Amino acid sequence: xxxxxxxxxxxxxxxxxxxxxxxxxxxxxxxxxxxxxxxxxxxxxxxxxxxxxxxxxxxxxxxxxxxxxxxxxxxxxxxxxxxxxxxxxxxxxxxxxxxxxxxxxxxxxxxxx
Amino acid sequence: xxxxxxxxxxxxxxxxxxxxxxxxxxxxxxxxxxxxxxxxxxxxxxxxxxxxxxxxxxxxxxxxxxxxxxxxxxxxxxxxxxxxxxxxxxxxxxxxxxxxxxxxxxxxxxxxxxx
Numbered sequence: 017x018x019x020x021x022x023x024x025x026x027x028x029x030x031x032x033x034x035x036x037x038x039x040x041x042x043x044x045x046x047x048x049x050x051x052x053x054x055x056x057x058x059x060x061x062x063x064x065x066x067x068x069x070x071x072x073x074x075x076x077x078x079x080x081x082x083x084x085x086x087x088x089x090x091x092x093x094x095x096x097x098x099x100x101x102x103x104x105x106x107x108x109x110x111x112x113x114x115x116x117x118x119x120x121x122x123x124x125x126x127x128x129x
Numbered sequence: 130x131x132x133x134x135x136x137x138x139x140x141x142x143x144x145x146x147x148x149x150x151x152x153x154x155x156x157x158x159x160x161x162x163x164x165x166x167x168x169x170x171x172x173x174x175x176x177x178x179x180x181x182x183x184x185x186x187x188x189x190x191x192x193x194x195x196x197x198x199x200x201x202x203x204x205x206x207x208x209x210x211x212x213x214x215x216x217x218x219x220x221x222x223x224x225x226x227x228x229x230x231x232x233x234x235x236x237x238x239x240x241x242x243x244x
Binding site for chain 2: 020047049056057058059060061064066071072106108110117118119120121122123
């Protein structure tokens with residue numbers, strides 16, 4: 017039974033570019049949340065998707081957008097990349113509207129040059 | 130902005146000792162308090178969790194103690210082992226207005242268990 021899978025594992029971009037990160041939830045899970053984890057910090061909530069709609073959003077600018085597909089997989093898009101966007105981006109999935117407990121993938125390490 | 134304050138930032142324990150990590154929260158409307166363990170290069174993994182109507186929960190060597198009146202909860206790792214060396218995050222989970230749940234994480238504690 018595959019857990020949460022994320023791709024790519026590592027990514028290097030330059031300032032101003034755009035990036036798309038992908039997430040496949042754990043089998044049976046329909047809710048996907050995205051987090052940004054800076055080095056030495058806890059995960060910061062970006063947004064959450066359920067039934068292909070963004071259900072809640074953290075304190076992140078509109079440069080961060082997302083999408084959920086009918087198969088429950090999800091994408092995180094970041095436009096106009098800044099140096100400060102360098103971080104580990106984590107995807108977490110859960111089952112049902114209740115949303116707990118969340119299971120995390122191993123993340124995508126995004127480096128901005 | 131709601132916060133979960135976690136301490137200490139780092140912790141060094143001898144093998145066989147007890148590791149204690151503390152968290153405090155600022156809002157009474159939380160429904161669930163999980164702890165996650167994260168190894169380098171990996172995502173956080175759920176370790177143990179507690180609901181606010183319970184004062185203590187134990188799973189193997191891991192115990193959560195919860196003090197609702199003080200708005201504090203802690204993780205105790207008994208008989209700490211070198212393999213427990215990792216970063217530990219507490220979290221507080223609340224129901225958002227949208228009906229879904231929102232996780233608020235602490236800043237993490239880096240635990241090192243000496244052999």
